[in-house]
Amino acid sequence: MCGISCILSLANAAQRHSNQQPRNGEHKAAIGAERQKLDKELDASLAQIAHRGPDSCGKWIGEDCRVVRYSGISHLPSLTTTLTQGPQWTNVTPALGHVRLSINDLSPSAAQPFHSPTHGIHAVVNGEFYDYDAIRARLETETQYQFTSRSDSEIIIALYLHYGLNFTEHLRGEFACVLWDERREVFVAVRDRYGIKPLFWTVQDDGHGAGGKRLLVAAEMKAFLPLGWEPEWDVRSLKDAGWNHDTRTLFKGVQKIRPGHYMTCQSFGHVEERPYWDTSFPDKRTIDPRTPQELIEGVRERMLEAVRLRLRADVPIGVYLSGGIDSSVIAGMVSHLVKEQNVSVGSASPTDRVTCFSVAFDEDSGFDESSIANRTAEWLGVKYIKKLMNEEELAKRFEDAVWHCEQHNPDLNFVGKFALSEVPQEAGYKVVLTGEGADEVLAGYPVYLPDYLREPDTAYEAHNPLSEAERQKQLELAEEEAREHYRSIGADAGNSAIGVPRLMLNNISTIDGMTAFQPDVFASWTDTSHAACDPHMVIACNPDGITRHYINSKWHPLHSALYVWSKGNLPNIFLTCLGDRTEMAHSIEARTPFLDHQLTEYVNALPPSVKLRWSPDKRRFVEKWVLREASKPFITQELYERKKHPYSAPTRYPRGGPLWRLMGGLLTREKVEGLGFVGWEKVEGLVGEAFGEEGSPKAMRLALVVAAWVVMAERFGVRTARPEGGLLR
Structure with a gap:
């Protein structure tokens, strides 16, 4: 690295x-x-x-x-x-x-x-x-x-x-x-x-x-x-x-x-x-003859191989451990390989305990998963090192994290990941294994559910517990829940009549989730100085014509959604702000077993209904079902049964605190107008709206985005944007 x-x-x-x-x-x-x-x-x-x-x-x-x-x-x-x-x-x-x-x-x-x-x-x-x-x-x-x-x-x-x-x-x-x-x-x-x-x-x-x-x-x-x-x-x-x-x-x-x-x-x-390579999926009309147990064993075998290959190094290797199944199964598989197969973890001896690293937020924030990670570490018998990230620590690292990421982010989770990468560095480690990519490959996000339900999974009808009547019913519920979610965060998304971009992608709605947060803070001149800007159309045009043909005629909508997400949000946000850039800022190499292409090619060929699976007993969908089943020997029962919780940082902070002071110092009229493309009238009240007991999460996200632009403008020496190419220093 x-x-x-x-x-x-x-x-x-x-x-x-x-x-x-x-x-x-x-x-x-x-x-x-x-x-x-x-x-x-x-x-x-x-x-x-x-x-x-x-x-x-x-x-x-x-x-x-x-x-x-x-x-x-x-x-x-x-x-x-x-x-x-x-x-x-x-x-x-x-x-x-x-x-x-x-x-x-x-x-x-x-x-x-x-x-x-x-x-x-x-x-x-x-x-x-x-x-x-x-x-x-x-x-x-x-x-x-x-x-x-x-x-x-x-x-x-x-x-x-x-x-x-x-x-x-x-x-x-x-x-x-x-x-x-x-x-x-x-x-x-x-x-x-x-x-x-x-x-x-x-x-x-x-x-x-x-x-x-x-x-x-x-x-x-x-x-x-x-x-x-x-x-x-x-x-x-x-x-x-x-x-x-x-x-x-x-x-x-x-x-x-x-x-x-x-x-x-x-x-x-x-x-x-x-x-030289691209993600591909099977024809949705081709029947898959394999049993669920065969698929579970196939995933388990390839996961273990992907993890094993990533334990080779001439330096010690650790594991990032959160409260989710993705990092936990990696930690579990590493422990299994060390104990059962005498595999070395980098240059460490098989007799040494596996070391896991984590970051913890304040317990009362509602975003702290370190207690679950701690229970997992105890169950596995691994060494567990964590760092507490309170508001002051987040504020202290914000500007450096932006400089390293080279882009904005509407969540402070990237600062948490920036801080997390300090932990192995301080412990003398250069390499960690991490769980990025599992949700994108195995359908772990709620945003995928409507597209899974958009068509029946005819390729695996014999092993699918979801009846056609139940599918139709759940589709209506999923789409309504999505619309309600977008309304709750003030996003203009979830509209089934978006038009051409959705038609280009076989009407998948995942693109609504990918564009749910668009910072509406741009100066009025940008409306007339630029051609029509439509993020939905950008997403629809990103796949080439051959791929769009597969999306519209061969692939199940869930697979189309996974493809589109993996070409946008995955490399450009999750593998950037929550991956390479915040890790390498502290000279940490992170290895991602879930994105081993021999594993993903196998997973991509699995039927949709073993990725997202209906549980008639629990009356709910189980995300990443085949991974859960494949992981069962390596994780606790608590994690096996736990629903997906996306990694995020707290969104509400008090007025007068470190983040409030930081945002107030960055979002001044002089600095915002110095960007050139942001309207001060749209930013002026953001700090007041974002902080306090009734603080607006949307205002907080907007404040973080504009503050990141200000940081980049200062550290990169970016010219002030002006209409018609009139640029000022």
Whole structure:
């Protein structure tokens, strides 16, 4: 788990086909000076993300100092200073930078970037590849590739040499990586299947005034700041939630590589992105002949394997433990593997107790689950360390948590997760296992229920306890409950007549839940300066046309809902603010067994009615039913019977307290109007409405969002937004 920052100049055909070399010392000196400048830029960029890899830093700028010639064409890009007379030269060799968190192979031989000088391949990796011992052994046999370390990351070069761009299908884990093939002049950037690891990119002027461009790729956007990037609000992305539902971010011109995609740039030219993997589901008309017990055992077997693979490291490994079933079953399976199969937890001995970490809120808040986690830890016989998060502690960490997340969040749960990641760091741990992804794969959220009920599960009719009459009745109740919930939080959602976006997605209503909270605080000029902004349409357009065909003709609506959620909220909120960014802020690598793609491919192929299952005895639906049954040997009866409670932080706080003071200091007229796109008249009373015994949860959410924008504006130096491109500093 590390951080990367890479730079690639973008040239046109005239540059790519020139093989001439500089003819005098003056040109070589200019190139040398530019290389020094690039070296300093890369150092500064890596310093911005040093929290991702505090153990070492490495970089590579092509040693051959490859140069190409261009003459008299003003629009050609250049990475060198302009020479006053004669032909001009540009160094187009890419620069790869890496900060390292040492997990596998702690020796200097595992430091990155990795190279294969014989083949001209160079690579940097952020994340983990699992089952790499087996992959490495196979490659050594089939290719005779000579590895130089025991690091999992090094397999990327050998895989690329053997399989070309098909190397992506052999990667198992959470990762973002960049590879440069200098012989073929191919630049490749890859993001893991679910977007667990972040990877951003942008194109900027090269700074030499000749119209030149360069491609920047990094693990976090803040890494672009020392490279000359000047952040500018993307107001349309803010208004239509594109930052959450497609490849955009909060800032103009900065995009995310999609999960399960790779980006290529061939010969310093055209940049394009292509998928290498995608979530898929079975045809809803195909009968599944398996018994429920077969499916339960299939999930249990694959879960244990996913957990086992993630216990390999050269450092100790802990577990995040909350009061929910997801983290608890992971803790239970780790304990089982240690006790029953003598598996080591990282570098820890099997005789050592498994260590679990948790965060606790005030007991009277209604959001504290630490007592349940404590009972689970006692039942498992594991060591349990928790940190109390009161209002003062949340307020103290808010601004730093926003800086690391690089986006807003209408809940303080991300600050709680930020604080949680301090706990293993303080205990000397670098790696934890975590339960993210279970709800998205196994239908754990209440928002999915109407879409599960929208059509019968004909694929598993023989084993489904839900009758057709009961389905119709429960559908009406579920939709009414959803509408009531949206009304209670003041959200304009739950309207069954939304129109085209829902028709594009076979009328699934989960998109209502995904857009239930939209901050209505924008300045009036944004209504006329931007095209119509419809978050529902953004969600509907995010899947490609082939996928929408499956959604409308082949997939059960529950599976369509799971797909849409997994392409928006999962990578862009839950794996960001509640995942990588708050964990890596404290140099903690989190591993997510529920998002092991071999496990998820099996789960995706299960019938809807074993994910959400009707209990005739209890007269209610059991979410993640197949997981509960598969987990039964590893969790307490209390957890087996407990209903889903989404992880959240308290929403009501008193006036005069730490958060009240923090919000009051951030939401001043000067700071809010300095954003440019927020109307002060819509924000002026938020702090008063949000705090106190009768405080409004909606006002609190709005206050947190605008306060986060203020923090980002100050720390990133974001320009004030103005209509018609009129930007002020």
